[in-house]
Amino acid sequence: MSLGAKRRAKAQLLLVLACAAGASNALASAWRTENADEAAPQGVPAPLRERLGASALRVERDGAPFAELWLVREPRLRKAPVPGLGIAFPQLEPGTPVGLLRLHRAWEDYRKQTVRPGLYVLRYALQPEDGNHIGVSSYRDFLLLVPPAEDAAASEIIDPQRLTELSRAATGTAHPAVLALFPAAQDAPAGSVVRNGLDQPMVVVALGSYRVGLVLEGHGELEGY
Secondary structure, three states, X not given: OOHHHHHHHHHHHHHXXXXXXXXXXXXXXXXXXXXXXXXXXXXXXXHHHOOEOOOEEEEEEOOEEEEEEEEEOOOOEXXXXXXXXXXXXXXXXXXXXEEEEEEOOOEEOOOOOEEOOEEEEEEEEEOOOOOOOOOOOXXXXXXXXXXXXXXXXXXXXXXXXXXXXXXXHHOOOOOOEEEEEEEOOOOOOOOOEEEOOOOOEEEEEEEOOEEEEEEOOOOOOOOOO
């Protein structure tokens, strides 16, 4: 390689690194998180409230409050994992509550549906498996949002069909409110904000032994919900 070609290759590499650093800095400036010594608010069914951690993960967007997240200390797991096509977290039990979310502003879920500010119970769910799933979404793992007033059995596992029906109260549509989950690197710090393979920002949380990424902003085409 000639000296000129080497210089051009070096310049291109520096440009790529600069673009990557710029994207990382933009992500960091848009989303910020911090641990807050704040108990879950009143209005949450007592059985669930007793299972939540004592502190919240506070999320800001562009310097303004976006949400607080309280996770259960220990999510209910299957005795044996049940693997399947597109399932990233095979030990999580569908229908089980994993936390509580308080939104400070209107938010668009993974279906581009508007979810109003307020409190929501978060329950793990799997997108129904059908022939339309392949190639539509990377994973079938989601959290469905349910208003606490609709979730009288907040500490118990809910049948997937019933859960879908309850979550529709969060959107006012024929579809549930869906928050997409992606696997995160096991060494990713809880509370960090990273991008998934679709370039969508997600906050990393710990659920049992899993590092899970909750998609903060982004959409996907979903069948079955």
